[in-house]
Amino acid sequence: MDMFTAMHNGLVQMGVPLWLANLVPPLVKSLILLLFILLNCMFLIWMERKVAGHMQRRMGPMRTGPHGIIQSLADVIKLISKEDIIPSGVDRWVFVLAPIVAFAPAFAVFMVIPFGPTLIAQDLNIALIFIAALTSFVVISFLMAGWSSNNKWSLLGAMRSTAQLISYEVPLVISVVAVALLAGSLSLQEIVEAQRQSFWYILVQPLGFLVFLTASLAELNRSPFDLSEAEQELVAGYNTEYSGMRWALLYLTEYANLITFAAIASTLFFGGWSGPVLPPVVWFLIKVYFFIFLVMWIRWTLPRIRVDQLMELGWKGLLPLSLVNLAFTGVYVLIR
């Protein structure tokens, strides 16, 4: 991006050593992204509670600020000021590391997400592979959290989410591959560009989108697939023993992943930042928030699926569907 090149050049001219100058733009970029994620997550947590409330004929948070808008801020302050508890039976290092391992990839994914024509931290030409690789990282953190907690409920939750994430990763990636086939590129920026020149891929990929949506819900541990933290069954799943900031980090990861999903869904199937009249960033955010709302809507409507039914749906339902979709897309690309 031009601004960052200018910043880099300016620093070099001012006599800053080259290695330091090289370090500055990425640091600034990641700080901006981090801020974006944190602010959005805080907003999302408030939004989730409001959406849930209004769907259930409640008000949601109302006391802190107008319509409880700074409720999340209050929560953050509460969580920060809480005692930092590491239960005595846990595997200390793994327990401490797990939230960080969870959050880092969720954060890194935002690097390749195009917010606008030039608003992207790094336009990787293998962005889709990058995303698939990073998002599957979360399994490790869940397993770390569940195992190190030394709690049976945590362990069960971790086992569930591992099985779930691994089996849903496959249809998810295959449904994404179909889009890459259509666009002829793995770069998100080019996929958006390809859609601008033709049409939104949802028109030719309705099945692919459905598979993507379902698999993503499972990847996100969202209802009806929120088995790993099924409150009614597993108390709180893998994060049962977590509290304070560590818990907040796990929670944050969840919402960061939610934004990632919404961003990818709108980029791959709904033309990303492209749209008339309004600036690209606004279009992008509108689409992202639409998908986030969709996920919340689903969450507060459906009951939870059972673990064996989840596996069945993944392997017997989504995987064949995604393969069929891929095959048809291949034929379509050939005769296009």
Next chain:
Amino acid sequence: MQEMVARTESPGIRSEELFVNMGPQHPSTHGVLRVLTRLDGEKVIDAQADIGYLHRCFEKIAEKRQLFQVIPYTDRTDYLAAIHDELVYVMAVEKLLEIEVPERAQYIRFIMSELQRIASHLLWFGTFAMDLGATTAFLYAWRERERLLDIFEAVTGARMLYNYLRFGGVRNDVFDGFESTVERYLKDFEKRLEDYHELVTGNRIFEKRTQGVGVITAEEAIAYGASGPVLRASGVKYDVRKNDPYLLYDRYDFEVPVGQNGDCYDRYMVRMQEMVESAKLVRHGLADMPSGDVMGKVPRRIKLEGDTYARIESARGEVACYLVGDGSDRAYRLKWRSPCFVHLQLLNIMARGGLIADLVASIGSIDIVMGEVDR
């Protein structure tokens, strides 16, 4: 306490049973139920209920208090359907003392007891849906129950623990406009019930989570002494209201919904249909309610002699009270039959071979109230 069984499934891999202590502080054990669960992976091998966390020595206290002082205690056995427990106790005493209850009081008891059934089933509907992960249905059901509780509050002065029935009648008459209030409520309620069916009943996930889950056969249900919706869901058409009518149940015609498979889904459907029948009965009662006194003639000095057994169909099943008197104004012995206690014995049958999620659904489907289990 439980032996850990190590088994070898394939060379090099050793798997063990997992013993999990579910409760008494667990989100879906409906109070303080503790289930000692042995798991093979997620599969339940054995689930033993451990009870007693809410034991209050109700039966012993009943021996030490004067008869009328026991009525508030009966409220606290099944606190979600308190009228039913008051009713069975009051009926037992009235039977023994041969007290006549005026017609209007009978009607009030009748209407209140059916409204109570609706309130209790509504709460059950909500919590059951929540056990399956559908939180919204819970709050919808709560909304309807809230209005019912308002009606109860207007009549009795309390929302849950009424202390409303008296030997020989009820404490006070209903408020003016009771009929129209209830009528309005029922109209809205029936509309809402359709919403519930739309939100929950037809849902594929809901059906998959409940059909074939926690099956109790008719033989098992009878052998364990199950009653109420649990028994009827297994296909046994037995309802104390029909088989041993009390109050005014012999005067009015109503359906007794029965299931076929005895799974969670059938138990769900039976309760949902029962609410409709209850609404019908309430309408009948409202239409025919006579005017007059609400308290009959009760002797000033009560001497309880002999023994008697009274039973009713509560929201959860057959609640019964065995009362023995020795000529004093206190019960010599009071034995309470609690349907929840009986149904809890079936937990192992329902849960064995299923997954943890099924165990949760099973606990939810028998509509457990720990206050009644432990007394």
